[in-house]
Amino acid sequence: MEAADYKGKVKSSWCPGCGNHAVNTALRKAMARLGYKTHETAIVSGIGCSSRFPFFMSTYGFHSIHGRALPVAIGLKQANPKINVIAVGGDGDGLSIGGNHFIHAGRKNPNITYIMMDNEIYALTKGQCSPTSRIGTTTKCNPYAWTADRINPVLMALSFNASYVARSYSGDIQQLEELIYGGLVHKGFSFIHVISPCVQYNKVSSFEKIKELVRNLPENHDTSDRANAMKYAFAPEGLYTGVFYESIRPTYEERYQDVISKAKQIAGENYTIDDVIKQFK
Ligand SMILES: Cc1ncc(C[n+]2csc(CCOP(=O)(O)OP(=O)(O)O)c2C)c(N)n1
Ligand code: SF4
Ligand SMILES: [Mg+2]
Known part of the structure; x- marks a missing residue:
């Protein structure tokens, strides 16, 4: 497969210059390196400009409802663990209405990848402030100033022990591809x-402004050291990019298989849903 083979039939509706184009290209390149098959891959999204992503891909796709990309993606993976499941969406989708799911996805460690395209705004609904908007930002909805402190998505993911945590930006497509590739090969919940x-x-937060702020994590950064990763995530001197943290522990699907095996041992191989219902009659 070539990266172009993963392009969907629907022509992208993102504005020229939108950062999401780079994310789409980087993901397709990473998938091509891994030889992902379109019929074994599903892209799941919520609602937002970024959440239109599945339409522009030739894989299976699920454009779900606002904030619900992660529960749908986790359910899909649980039902068919052979499928490569990639959840995508925006800062509003993943941190406002879907913030709760983000926390619990990390704790459960499903073997899926989650790519959050953070433009610090609700773009689809024409520019309201989001949980990552900078204090003082003005928009048509906030003509004087935005007054809430920001969420730091990397720090948040580290705090609930997401097992792969990385940050990149749309101006560096090569790094983006590497980090997405790392997330796809990681066994467990990978967050980019x-x-x-x-x-x-x-x-x-224009490309020019972000370019001034981003800097690579030091080459000797120890990705197994979560506390140190938090220090870099928190760094007031700039926006670090790279892999912050990586750890291996059993996935949600593996733990779930354990539960099924134990239940079969206790209740017997032929125990069915009808037997469960009988108990309540
Ligand atoms: C339940 C529900 N609440 C609110 C909305 C309205 N809505 C649609 S997209 C969106 C926010 C999109 O922001 P983000 O997730 O950051 O995506 P972006 O458009 O910036 O890529 C909102 C509030 C909705 N569609 N459904
Ligand atoms: S996020 Fe902004 S630039 Fe991108 S498609 Fe939406 S409105 Fe256009
Ligand atoms: Mg957004």
Whole structure:
């Protein structure tokens, strides 16, 4: 497979210059390196500009409802663990309405990849502030100033022990591809936070501004040291990019198989849902 083979029939509706184009290209390149088959891969999203992603791919896709990409993706993986499941969406989708799912996905460690395209705004609905908007930001909805502190998605993912945590930005497609590739081969919940500027509604966090802020994590950064990863995630001097943290522990699907095996031992191989219902009659 070539990266171009993963392009869907639907022509991208993202604005020219939108950061999400780079994320789409980087993901397709990483998938080509791994030889992913389109019929064995599903891209799951919520609602937002970024969540239109599945339409532009030739894999299976599920454009779910706002904030619900992760539960749908986890359910899909649990039902058929052979499928490569990639959840995608925006900062609003994953940190406002879907913030709760983000926390619990990390704890459960399903073997899926989650790519968050963070443009620090609700773009689809024409520019309201999001949990990552900078304090003082003005929009049509907040003509004077945005007043809430920001969520730091990398710090958040580290705090609930997501087992692969990385950050990149849409201006560095090579790094983006490497980090997404790392997330796809990782066994467990991989989270890639992508600073992905919206050229239409966010004039504050432009490509130029983000370029000034980003810097690579030091080459000797120990990715098994979660506390140190938190220090870099928290760093006030700039936006670090690279792999912050990686650890291996049993996945949700493996733990679930354990439960099934134990239940069969206790209740017997032929115990069915009808037997369960009988108990309540
Ligand atoms: C239940 C529900 N609440 C609110 C909305 C309206 N809505 C659609 S997209 C969106 C936010 C999109 O922001 P984000 O997830 O950051 O995606 P972006 O468009 O910035 O890529 C909102 C609030 C909705 N569709 N459904
Ligand atoms: S409105 Fe912003 S986020 Fe949406 S497609 Fe255009 S540039 Fe991208
Ligand atoms: Mg957004």
